[in-house]
Amino acid sequence: MKKSNVIFSDTLCLFIICLVVTFAVAGTRAAFKDRIAEQEWAQTQKVMNKLIKADDFKKVKVSGGNQAFKALDSSGETLGYLFITNAYGYGSDVSVMSAISEGKVVGIDILDASNETPGLGQNVTKKGFVDQFSGLIGLPEVVKSTPTGENQVEAVTGATKSSKAVAKSVEEALALFEQVIASEK
Numbered sequence: 001m002k003k004s005n006v007i008f009s010d011t012l013c014l015f016i017i018c019l020v021v022t023f024a025v026a027g028t029r030a031a032f033k034d035r036i037a038e039q040e041w042a043q044t045q046k047v048m049n050k051l052i053k054a055d056d057f058k059k060v061k062v063s064g065g066n067q068a069f070k071a072l073d074s075s076g077e078t079l080g081y082l083f084i085t086n087a088y089g090y091g092s093d094v095s096v097m098s099a100i101s102e103g104k105v106v107g108i109d110i111l112d113a114s115n116e117t118p119g120l121g122q123n124v125t126k127k128g129f130v131d132q133f134s135g136l137i138g139l140p141e142v143v144k145s146t147p148t149g150e151n152q153v154e155a156v157t158g159a160t161k162s163s164k165a166v167a168k169s170v171e172e173a174l175a176l177f178e179q180v181i182a183s184e185k
Contacts, residue, residue, distance in 0.1 A: 047097055047109050048069060048097070048099075051108070052079055052082065052099045052101065052106060053079075054080075055072060057069045057072070060180055062083070062176050065086070067083070068081060068083050068084075068180060071099075080100055080101030080102075081100050081180060083098050083173035083177065084111065085172040086169060087164075087172065089124075090116055090121045090159070090162050091121065093112075093115075094110065094116065095113075096109070096169035097109045097111055098169065105133050105134060105136040105173075107133070107134045108133045110124055117159065117162075120159045121161070122162075123157075124156055124159060124165075124166050129153075129156050132147075132154065133170055136151050136153075136170070137151065140167040140171060141153065141167070142154075142163050
């Protein structure tokens, strides 16, 4: 058999294998898409309940690629709002869930900072940094030293860009909160 025929048959075989595997993965994803969506929603609710204890969460329409939810108690009263926003850090977008009630940041959770620098930028997920946002009423200001002002947050050492990305996400959530409140009046 000629060398070119062997190369062609090997290439064709590899192509067919890749095609079959691609369709198998796509088919599996399509077959389980509802179950995957349920699990993703359950995980999102778990994080939301950590920030605001609520009986139900209702999706709220907001601008851009952001997500918003209204936290409701058993009687249907609004307990607060949760916003999922993103801002570019050092390596990629940092995804933050911010809980806001009566114009005040109740708490935040970093959903994704996996592409930030390990040991530096990924430290924005640590409790010591995240807890600084609880109780903020105005726009957060990132400082490199111990905060002296009302809405100041101390940046993670060596990760100012990542820290500012989290603050920008919270700032965007506060702006979205104002829009949602204005639209509900």
